[in-house]
Amino acid sequence: MSTSAPTLNFCGVLSESKRIINAHSRHFLALSVLFILPLSFSLIMYPTLEQTLFQSSPRNSKLLLQFTDSHTSHHNLQTLAFPLLYTLFLFLFSLFALASITYSTFHGFYGRPVKIASAIKSLFYSFLPLLATSFVSHMVIGLICAGFALVVFSMIKGVEFLGFEIDYDSNYFAGVYVVALIFYLVVLVYLQVNWALAFVIVVVESKWGLEPLRRSTYLVRGMRGVSLSLFLFFGALIGVLVWSSAVSAAANLSGVTDGWKSWAFIGQIVVSSSFLTMAMLHNVAANTVLYMYCKAIHGELAWEIAEEFARDYISLPFDDEKVPHVVSVVQA
Known part of the structure; x- marks a missing residue:
């Protein structure tokens, strides 16, 4: 009995990743609850919490005083502890989710049994390499950003040195700035497309640092269109969900809704968190399947x-x- 084979395109990657997740639905549900749900819930809730904590309206102060005294509230408003802790929380849980789901999807692709204990155990082996690779990738992006800013600054000073006067408030200068910004964003997207497999390589091949970035650039050749499609699809989906939560938070604090007393507002948080969790799960699984397909064509x-x-x-x-x-x- 023959079965249809998946095609090496965007739909084929999504179909194969969905098949693996459905074949081990309880396993991936457990991993999602452990690592992705806290991540997605915090992303959905952060706009509301941020505005509640840092806006000084009487309504927000009254709500905040229900949970903390005035001294603690004042201290929180004067420090950056909350955003820093939130960023650290997002970063750690992102690495946890990447390691465990990538490991499970990789073994699920081969039809091997996947177990929660093995997936969690993989965290201990992959966490530091993932951390190091993330640091290196951000360093590279930071250097590119600094180099780009230096080039733009040098060009402006060069023009001024030649005796030309630059009107920084003119539409011409604004247009040049927009073009330069678009060029920089294109470079970042290009790097993201080429490095889409880097974290999968860290987990599967036990490489770290620059090596996963180089190998990802090599493997993704011939599949850059699929990698770009996955990046745009999941980026847009996740972005819309997070943006909608920010809009809901603004409506909540402006008095349009009853806030935490509104079942519609609470239901929106639950639904958005659930959809965001599924989007993140399929995003990681799809990148792992893309890695397998790229290895196949090579x-x-x-x-x-x-x-x-x-x-x-x-x-x-x-x-x-x-x-x-x-x-x-x-x-x-």
């Missing part, structure tokens, strides 16, 4: 399957028309 996946199942007859889950490397292994 001829690496067949050798891994051959080594693992050397005594079995193996055919990759792609047909001749949909992937250039189809390998069947038979050992006598």
